[in-house]
Amino acid sequence: MATHTASLSQPQYSTGGLSAWLTTVDHKMIGILYLLGAGFFLLVGGLEALLIRTQLIRPENTFLVGETYNQVLTMHGTTMVFLVIMPMLAGMGNYIVPLMLGARDMAFPRLNAFGVWMFLLGGIFLNLSFILGGAPAAGWFSYTPLSNTPFSPGTGIDFWIFGINMFGISSISASVNFVVTILNMRAPGLTLNRLPIFVWTTLTTAFLLLFALPSIAIATILLYLDRNLGMNFYRASGGGDPLIWQHLFWFFGHPEVYVMILPAMGIVSEILPVFSRKPLFGYTAVAYSSVAIGFLGFTVWAHHMFAVGLPPLINAAFAFSSMLIAIPTAIKIFNWTATLWGGNIQLRPPLLYAVGFIALFIIGGLTGIYLAVVPIDYQITDTYFVVGHLHYVLFGGSLIAIFGGIHYWFPKMTGRMMDERLGHWQFWLLFLGALLAFIPMLIVGVEGMPRRVYTYGAGLGWDIYNLLSTLGAYMIAVSVLVFLYNFFFSLFRGKPAGDDPWDGHTLEWATTSPPAVYNFEVVPVVKSRRPVWDMKYSSDHHPRRLDGVQPEAAHNLQDVHIHLPPPSWWPLVLSVGIMIMAFGFVFNWIIILVGLVVFLWGVSGWIQQDVNAPQAPAGHGG
C-alpha cells in the first residue's frame, strides 16, 4: 500500500485473516471473493466438460454413460452459467465499477456481502447434490415434464431449484446495489454520458437481472410445488401445461444471455481504446446499443421454442425481433473495429483477448442468425449446431473477455504484472482451442448429431468431428493450466505494476495498486470521458492531481473524515440461514424451521447493527 495512506487519520479495518474475509463489506474484497469463487467453479465446470468430451472422443464409448452423463452435462451447463460467467462479471463489476465511479464503496456494503455469500453458499449447496442423492440430470433448462415427477425422481432437481434461487437472490441483491451505486454515487462531473462503457453495460445488466430473474424464480417454485406438494402447474393430467415452463424459463433465459455477454462487451470496450491509444470510436452508439440490446433481449424469448408448435405468426414475430438484435450488436462490432483502425496498437495480452473476443463472438453472432430463421431452426434445433453456437457466444465471447479483463485489471488488484509471454501462450492455446473444439460441433450439428446424447454410432461420419472437438477441449484445458501457473507465479513473483501500468484513462488508474481501503483520498472531479488521460496529458491539472497528494492538500487531509462501514457477520449469518432452509426444502420440513431461526437471528442482528459506530483501532492494516 502506498506510503501516504498512513498519513490519513482514518481508522483501518484489518484486511488479513479469515474473520476479516468472512465479515468484510469492502467492495474490493467482495469482488475478489466473487472472482476466486468463480475461478474455483470454472475448474469444476471445466473438469465436467472434459469428462463429457472424453466420453464423446470415439463412438460407442463407455467412459461416462447414462444417468451419470446426464448429471455431469446438467451440472456443466448450470455451473458455467450461474457459477462462473455471472459471478466473474459480478466480481469484476464489484471491484472495478466503484473505482471507475470515483466512489468509496458500493451503495449498500452489507447487501453486497450478502450477495457474495449467497453465491458461494449456493454453489456449494448445488454441488453437494453429487454426494447427497445425485445431481440434477434434466439439462440446464430442465424442461418439464422431464424435470417433474415421476420422470425425475430423487432430490437432484430440488437441489437445482434451490441452488438457482440462491443465485437469484445473490444476483437481485447485487443488481439493486449496482443500479443505486451507478446512479447515485458518481464522482462530481461524471455524468451518464461520460460513464465508462463497462459501467454502462453493468447498469444494463443489472436491470436485465432485476426484470428477468423473478420469472425463473416463479418457474422453479412452481416446479417445486408440482414435484413435492402434488400441484398441477406443469401436469397435463391435472389441467396444467408443460409449455408454461418454457415461457417462464426463457423469459429469464434469453435476457440471461445478454447478462453474460454485455459486461464482457464492456470489458472489451475498455481494453480496446487503451491499447489502441485512441478514444473509443462512437462512444454514444456503443453505450446506447448496449441499452438497446437490453430492451430487445426481453422480446425474443420464444425463439428458443420455435419447434414446439407455436402459431406461425408468433414464430415470425419472434424471428423478426431476434434478427433486430443483430443491428445494435453489429454497431458495436463496427465501432470496436473502427477503434482499432489507425490506432497505435500495443499488442499486449489484454488486447489479444479483446480482439479474440471480437473474432469468436462474430461466429457466435452469425450462427445465432441461422437459429433465428424459423425453417433453419426446425432443422438444426437440439443439434450440436446449437451447442457450437452457444459456446462461441459464452466461451469465445464472455469467457475470453473475462480472461482479458483479468489480465487487464490484475495489476490494479494485486499491484503486480502478469507474465506477458505466458499471457500470449495462454491466449493462442485458448483461441485455437476454441476454434478446434467448437467448429466441428457446428458441422456435426448440421449433419444431424443431436445434443445431449452420451454416445453415437460408428460410421455416421461424426467420428472425426468429435475427435477434433475433444482435442480442442484438451487444448483449452492446457491453456487454463498455463493461466493458473501465470496467476500464482505473478501473484507472488510478478513485476511490480505501479499505479497505472497500461496508461489507462478511467478512474481506477488514478489510485494506488491495490487501492487503499477507501479507494480515493480525494474524490476525483471528472471533466470528460477520459478523466485520467486529462490529468496526464492536458495542461489543465485543475482541480487536483490524483496520483499523489500535493503537499498543501496532505495537510488538510488530516482532518478529512472518511467513514467506512464496519465489518459485519450478519450477511454471512443471513446466507447460512437461507442455505439451511434450502436443505430443509429438499430433505425435511423440520430443517426449514432451523434455517428460519438462523435467518431471523441474522435479520435481527443486521437491523440493530450500528453501522456508524466509532471504530476500534485496527490491530494491523494500513
Next chain:
Amino acid sequence: MATGTSSVTDTTSHAAAAVEHEGMIDTRKMGVWTFLGSEVIFFGALIVTYLTLHNRPTSGPTAHESLSLLIPTINTMILLISSVAMVMGLAALRDDNVKGMIRWILVTAGLGTLFLILKGVEYYEHSQEGLTPAVNVFGSVYYTLTGFHALHVLIGVLWMLAAVGLASRGRFSARNYIPIEIMGLYWHFVDLVWVAVFMVVYLIR
C-alpha cells in the same frame, strides 16, 4: 448499543457517497424502488400464469364455483385503509411525533394481521368445499398467487413490528424518517398488488 437518533442517521448512504448531490433521491429509497420494480415481474409472472391456467378444463372445483366476493371485498377495504394509516404514521414521524408514529404503524400492522386472518378463514372455507392446492390446476394457481401475496403481507407486518421495536428505542426521528418511508413504499406496493389480484382472481371469474 448507541442508538441515539443522530448516530444512526443515514445508516447506509454514509459508505461511499462521494459527494452529496443536490436534489438527489435518497440511496435507500432508490434501492427499494429498484427492488419493487423487480417484484412487479415476480407478481406479473404469477398473474400471467394464473390467467393462462385458471380456466383450463379439469375435474374438481372451478373458479366460478369456489370464489365468493364478501371476504375479498372486505380485505380490499382493509388494505386500502391500512395504506392510509401508514401514510399517517410517516406524517407523524415527520412532525417528530414518534409516539404518534408508533400508534399509526401498530394500526397498520393490526389491519395487515386482520387481512391475514380473514384470508385464513377464506382458505378454510375453500378446503371445506374441496378446493385444495393439489386437487386441480385452479387450486394450484389460486393458492400460489394469493399465498405469495399473503406471504408479502406477513413480511410487511413483521417489518412494521420490528420498526416499532426500533422506534421505541429512539431509532427514528423527523431527521431520520427514510427507513419508515421505505417500509411504507413496500406496504403500498403490497396493497397495489392486492388490487390487481382482487381484479384478476375475484372480479374476472
